[in-house]
Amino acid sequence: MTFHTDVLPVVAVASSGKTAGFIEPSSFELDEPSFFKKRGALHVSRERRRATRPGRWASIVMSPEQKVAGAAEQNRQNMQPLFRIAASPQEAEVVPAWRTLAGNLASGAVAGCTVEAVLYPIDTIKTRLQAMTSGGGFNSLFKGSGSGMGKLYSGLIGNLVGVAPATAIFFGVYEPVKQQSKKYMQEDAAPLVAGSVAGLAASIVRVPTEVIKQRMQTREFSSAMGAVAQISRKEGIRGLFAGYGAFLLRDLPFDAVEFFTYEVLKSAYQKRVKRELKAYESAVAGAISGGFTGLVTTPFDVLKTRLMTQGSTGRYANVFDATKKILQEEGAGAFFKGWQPRLIWISIGGCVFFTALEQSRKLFLPKSHVEKDHKEA
Numbered sequence: 001m002t003f004h005t006d007v008l009p010v011v012a013v014a015s016s017g018k019t020a021g022f023i024e025p026s027s028f029e030l031d032e033p034s035f036f037k038k039r040g041a042l043h044v045s046r047e048r049r050r051a052t053r054p055g056r057w058a059s060i061v062m063s064p065e066q067k068v069a070g071a072a073e074q075n076r077q078n079m080q081p082l083f084r085i086a087a088s089p090q091e092a093e094v095v096p097a098w099r100t101l102a103g104n105l106a107s108g109a110v111a112g113c114t115v116e117a118v119l120y121p122i123d124t125i126k127t128r129l130q131a132m133t134s135g136g137g138f139n140s141l142f143k144g145s146g147s148g149m150g151k152l153y154s155g156l157i158g159n160l161v162g163v164a165p166a167t168a169i170f171f172g173v174y175e176p177v178k179q180q181s182k183k184y185m186q187e188d189a190a191p192l193v194a195g196s197v198a199g200l201a202a203s204i205v206r207v208p209t210e211v212i213k214q215r216m217q218t219r220e221f222s223s224a225m226g227a228v229a230q231i232s233r234k235e236g237i238r239g240l241f242a243g244y245g246a247f248l249l250r251d252l253p254f255d256a257v258e259f260f261t262y263e264v265l266k267s268a269y270q271k272r273v274k275r276e277l278k279a280y281e282s283a284v285a286g287a288i289s290g291g292f293t294g295l296v297t298t299p300f301d302v303l304k305t306r307l308m309t310q311g312s313t314g315r316y317a318n319v320f321d322a323t324k325k326i327l328q329e330e331g332a333g334a335f336f337k338g339w340q341p342r343l344i345w346i347s348i349g350g351c352v353f354f355t356a357l358e359q360s361r362k363l364f365l366p367k368s369h370v371e372k373d374h375k376e377a
Helices: 030-050 069-077 097-131 137-142 150-152 156-181 187-217 224-234 242-271 280-296 298-309 318-329 332-336 339-363 367-377
Strands: 002-005 009-011 019-023 060-063
Touching: 009 367, 097 150, 097 156, 097 187, 097 298, 097 339, 156 187, 156 224, 187 224, 187 242, 187 298, 242 280, 242 318, 242 339, 280 298, 280 339, 298 318, 298 332, 298 339, 318 332
Parallel strands: none
Antiparallel strands: 002 060, 009 019
C-alpha cells in the first residue's frame, strides 16, 4: 500500500499518540497484509472517529484501493483524512478547554492577590479620605485609638480571601467572552464587552469583599469574620451588598475602559516593535491605562465608598440620593476626594497587575495558547 503526502515535511503520529518520525517528501510503502492483519476494521473505525476531531492536519491519498477503498474515497470527498498526520510535533497536541480555563483562573487569582497585597495601604488612605464628611485631611487619618501605620493593613488577609476567587472568576469569563466577541465585532472593541461581562460576573464576590474591606479600613471592625457576622445580624444579607449599584456604576466602565486601553496600547506597540512585549513594557502600558481609567472614574468611586461605609445609618437611600446630598452639602469638589492616592494607587496597580498577569499567563497557560495571543496582538 502506498501513502502520498501533500504537506511537506510531515510527522507521522502513531496510534499511541507518539511521534513515529519524519516522512520525507515522497511516497512510502507499507506491507498491507501485516498492517491490517491485527488492526482490521477496528483500526479504520477508530481512525475515522479521530478524523472528526478539530485540528490542523495534513491530508493523504491512499492507493491502490483495497479493503478500505470505500472508506478512503468517502474521506477524500468529505475532505476528512483517514489517518491523521500532523504538520509539526507541536500541533499533535490538542489542549483541552479545561486546561485553558484553569490557566486563566490561576493567572487572575495570582495577579489580583499580588496587586492587592502590594498596594493595600494606599487603598486604605484613599478609603478613609473618601469616607470623611468633614475636613481633617491627611492628619486625621492616623488620629484616634488603635490607629497608625500598622492599621493601614487592617483587613488585608480577609480581603485576599475574597480577591482570589473574584479575580479568578473575572478572567475565567473575560478571555472566552473576548474570543467570542471577536467573531461579531472589531477585535479592538472586544475587550470593552468582555471587561463589562466579566466585571458583572465577578461582582457577586467582589461587592461583599469590598464592603468588608472598606468598613475594616474605616476602623469599624477589627476582623473580617466579625464584620461578616455583625453586618449580617444588624443589616441582613443586603448589608453585605450595600452600594452594589454604585459598585457596578464604577467597576463596569472601569473594567471595560482599563482593559480596552491596555490591549490597544499593547497591540499597537507590539505591531511597531514586531516582537513580544517585555515585562517592563507591559508594566508601562498597564500604568498608563490604569491611571487614566482611575482618574475619570473617581466620582463613581466616591459614591460607592459613601454607600458602602454608611452602615445602618441610612444616610443615603441610593446612588441618586447620595449624588444630590453630596452636591448640596459638600459641593462638586467632593466627588474627587481622594483622587491623588487613587491615581497613584491605580497607576502603580495597573503596572503591578498587568505585569503579574502576563507572567502568570506564561506560567499557567499552555504555551501554544500564549503564543497565539501574542500573534493576534
